[in-house]
Amino acid sequence: MSLNIQNLHANIGEREILKGLNLEIPKGQIHAIMGKNGSGKSTLAKVMAGHPDYEVTAGEVTLDGLNLFEMAEPDERARAGLFVAFQYPMEIPGVTIANFIRAALQARLPKGEELDAVEYYELLYKKMELLKIPRNFTSRAVNEGFSGGEKKRCEVLQMAMLNPVYCVLDETDSGLDIDALKIVSEGVNAMRSPERGMLVITHYQRLLDYIVPDVVHVMVDGRIVLSGDKSLALKLEANGYDWVEKEALQQA
Amino acid sequence: MNSTLIEKHVTPISSNWPTWFAAEQKTALTDYEQSPTPTRRHESWRFANLKPLDLSAFVDAQPVSSEGRLINASSGLGEFSAKMVFGNNALLHRSAQSLPDGVIFESLESAAANHAELFRKYFMARPTDLGSSKFTALHKARVSTGVFLYVPANTTVTLPIEIFHWAEGNNASIFPHTLLICGENSSVTVMDYFKSADKLTALACGVNDLHLEKGSRLTYIAVQDWSSTTTAFHINSTNVDANAKCTALIANFGGGFVRGESLSRLIGEGSRSEMYSINPVEGTREIDQRTLQDHIAPHATSDLLYLNALDDRSRTIFAGLIKVEPGAQGTDAYQKVRNLILSDDADPNSMPGLEILNDEVRCSHGATNGPVSEDELFYMQARGIDRDKARRLVVNGFFNSLLERIEDAAVRTHLSGLLAKRLSVD
Ligand SMILES: Nc1ncnc2c1ncn2[C@@H]1O[C@H](COP(=O)(O)OP(=O)(O)O)[C@@H](O)[C@H]1O
Ligand SMILES: [Mg+2]
Numbered sequence: 001m002s003l004n005i006q007n008l009h010a011n012i013g014e015r016e017i018l019k020g021l022n023l024e025i026p027k028g029q030i031h032a033i034m035g036k037n038g039s040g041k042s043t044l045a046k047v048m049a050g051h052p053d054y055e056v057t058a059g060e061v062t063l064d065g066l067n068l069f070e071m072a073e074p075d076e077r078a079r080a081g082l083f084v085a086f087q088y089p090m091e092i093p094g095v096t097i098a099n100f101i102r103a104a105l106q107a108r109l110p111k112g113e114e115l116d117a118v119e120y121y122e123l124l125y126k127k128m129e130l131l132k133i134p135r136n137f138t139s140r141a142v143n144e145g146f147s148g149g150e151k152k153r154c155e156v157l158q159m160a161m162l163n164p165v166y167c168v169l170d171e172t173d174s175g176l177d178i179d180a181l182k183i184v185s186e187g188v189n190a191m192r193s194p195e196r197g198m199l200v201i202t203h204y205q206r207l208l209d210y211i212v213p214d215v216v217h218v219m220v221d222g223r224i225v226l227s228g229d230k231s232l233a234l235k236l237e238a239n240g241y242d243w244v245e246k247e248a249l250q251q252a
Numbered sequence: 253m254n255s256t257l258i259e260k261h262v263t264p265i266s267s268n269w270p271t272w273f274a275a276e277q278k279t280a281l282t283d284y285e286q287s288p289t290p291t292r293r294h295e296s297w298r299f300a301n302l303k304p305l306d307l308s309a310f311v312d313a314q315p316v317s318s319e320g321r322l323i324n325a326s327s328g329l330g331e332f333s334a335k336m337v338f339g340n341n342a343l344l345h346r347s348a349q350s351l352p353d354g355v356i357f358e359s360l361e362s363a364a365a366n367h368a369e370l371f372r373k374y375f376m377a378r379p380t381d382l383g384s385s386k387f388t389a390l391h392k393a394r395v396s397t398g399v400f401l402y403v404p405a406n407t408t409v410t411l412p413i414e415i416f417h418w419a420e421g422n423n424a425s426i427f428p429h430t431l432l433i434c435g436e437n438s439s440v441t442v443m444d445y446f447k448s449a450d451k452l453t454a455l456a457c458g459v460n461d462l463h464l465e466k467g468s469r470l471t472y473i474a475v476q477d478w479s480s481t482t483t484a485f486h487i488n489s490t491n492v493d494a495n496a497k498c499t500a501l502i503a504n505f506g507g508g509f510v511r512g513e514s515l516s517r518l519i520g521e522g523s524r525s526e527m528y529s530i531n532p533v534e535g536t537r538e539i540d541q542r543t544l545q546d547h548i549a550p551h552a553t554s555d556l557l558y559l560n561a562l563d564d565r566s567r568t569i570f571a572g573l574i575k576v577e578p579g580a581q582g583t584d585a586y587q588k589v590r591n592l593i594l595s596d597d598a599d600p601n602s603m604p605g606l607e608i609l610n611d612e613v614r615c616s617h618g619a620t621n622g623p624v625s626e627d628e629l630f631y632m633q634a635r636g637i638d639r640d641k642a643r644r645l646v647v648n649g650f651f652n653s654l655l656e657r658i659e660d661a662a663v664r665t666h667l668s669g670l671l672a673k674r675l676s677v678d
């Protein structure tokens with residue numbers, strides 16, 4: 001049982017961004033992807049979520065054997081258990097967080113079944129407390145006027161409420177001060193489970209002090225070029241990415 | 253037997269009306285018959301669909317079949333201070349739980365008899381004149397009842413007052429009327445609901461006049477929910493005196509052809525008029541709105557924001573004018589219409605306008621058209637919400653951002669609930 005990415009190629013317009021990416025995240029593990037800006041990390045996250053701007057030209061992604069790309073609409077993929085916390089979450093004017101998450105949970109129920117409102121709010125407030133999000137946020141419009149850090153917390157709140165099987169967190173640490181980073185990491189660690197796989201995308205080693213990964217991968221120019229244990233993150237932090245790129249070139 | 257709308261022998265006027273009013277109605281009927289039917293050559297009917305102006309199919313409304321049913325269905329806010337329910341031009345119910353002393357909350361005809369001076373001073377006293385004077389004349393000729401509310405000076409009506417107007421029966425014609433007079437430094441909120449008792453076609457030709465004396469506060473909310481084939485005219489005239497503030501919101505949830513005209517006259521220094529409207533339209537429905545922000549006094553502000561969401565082959569027309577009269581220095585006027593376009597076949601028409609006869613003013617006006625943002629849809633879908641529901645949530649959000657401007661939390665929550673129901677996102 002895994003989130004399995006095989007030989008993934010994806011374009012934006014004419015330009016190829018993902019160039020044969022392979023990665024397997026077994027259930028129960030946390031993997032990290034590190035890589036320079038522009039290496040294609042967010043592209044990977046958005047391609048999996050089904051963003052319409054990207055075209056998959058080859059390869060496949062399976063979710064416990066289910067072919068992700070056979071699900072045309074992003075909502076099918078989400079309901080199948082995939083959750084992507086975006087690097088730049090969208091603002092939805094006039095739609096409150098409470099209504100938004102409620103609609104997302106309602107979408108997972110069989111037709112005709114209604115979400116229990118009391119239970120819903122109990123759960124919502126519990127998760128918000130964990131993430132130290134003030135209660136009055138429930139009536140604020142999704143991400144509208146939020147600081148960078150508030151947006152990231154709101155992404156993790158959604159993740160905690162929706163109970164996905166595989167999570168992809170794209171730079172969830174950026175925009176967070178150290179206290180917020182600790183809180184968000186706790187929220188993510190609380191979701192660690194043998195029943196769940198996670199992929200954490202970052203370009204700072206710092207996050208991995210709090211969310212300790214089982215495996216670290218390095219992404220260069222649309223491919224995973226190196227994988228190792230968590231010490232790899234420290235090595236990247238100390239020595240930069242140039243040596244990885246050289247090594248990758250030699251291997252090629 | 254049904255008689256058509258304008259036959260002279262139809263005199264629905266009950267003996268409750270004073271005789272002088274009957275004479276005025278006769279004159280009004282002649283006015284109606286003698287005014288030409290609008291054509292598109294009239295500037296105020298540009299882009300309009302004129303077919304619905306043929307009213308020959310409509311007949312006199314019969315008494316409603318079940319008063320009890322309509323009275324029961326007339327529920328709005330949980331808490332209110334007074335209520336009136338009308339069905340097919342008759343008052344069905346009146347209750348006043350908690351009105352302060354001196355507030356007059358009566359049917360129009362009894363006010364005409366009991367408070368003749370006030371009535372004559374304010375009843376249809378300031379014509380709107382944005383194109384529909386023919387239909388205003390028809391209204392006057394055929395109005396048989398309505399609301400008369402007078403809030404005396406320095407009086408605050410804490411809980412909202414609710415008014416329901418029902419139309420029932422095929423081709424029934426009804427003439428709702430709401431006349432609100434807010435005395436100096438008084439304050440009140442009024443909810444005016446317009447509803448169909450069935451899915452049949454009706455004609456509604458309504459007038460609401462809002463008069464705000466110095467320092468008063470009025471929140472007026474019209475929730476128009478006629479059947480989807482009803483032809484409706486809603487003509488409004490608002491007059492705001494010094495330092496008074498009017499917040500008026502018109503929600504057009506129903507109607508097949510709706511012509512709305514709104515005039516705000518800023519007659520006193522420091523007055524403020526907020527003119528808001530939310531219009532979800534689909535199918536072949538058409539909402540045609542004409543507005544005038546008439547700045548007569550100095551240092552007054554007006555803020556108009558109309559939101560339309562157009563699906564299928566629906567149409568909207570917005571023509572608005574900010575007019576700053578020579579003496580109105582220090583005017584601050586704002587006018588904006590935003591069209592959210594949900595379908596390639598939808599037809600939004602916007603004609604914002606300015607006429608400024610004083611240099612010392614701040615005015616802005618504009619119209620925008622935009623589709624639902626693909627990024628927003630993607631984000632919602634990425635959380636598992638299907639595309640259709642996501643679209644409806646975005647539309648709901650679009651309108652909700654305007655509802656946030658309503659100060660009273662209970663009213664705002666209630667409206668938000670009605671909107672969610674209307675858009676099937678609740
Ligand atoms: N919408 C877009 N249009 C054109 N190029 C894009 C777009 N989005 C990303 N790119 C390009 O794709 C490459 C990978 O971007 P991205 O996946 O965001 O990288 P990362 O997340 O690793 O910083 C970059 O060179 C970027 O400029
Ligand atoms: Mg990125």
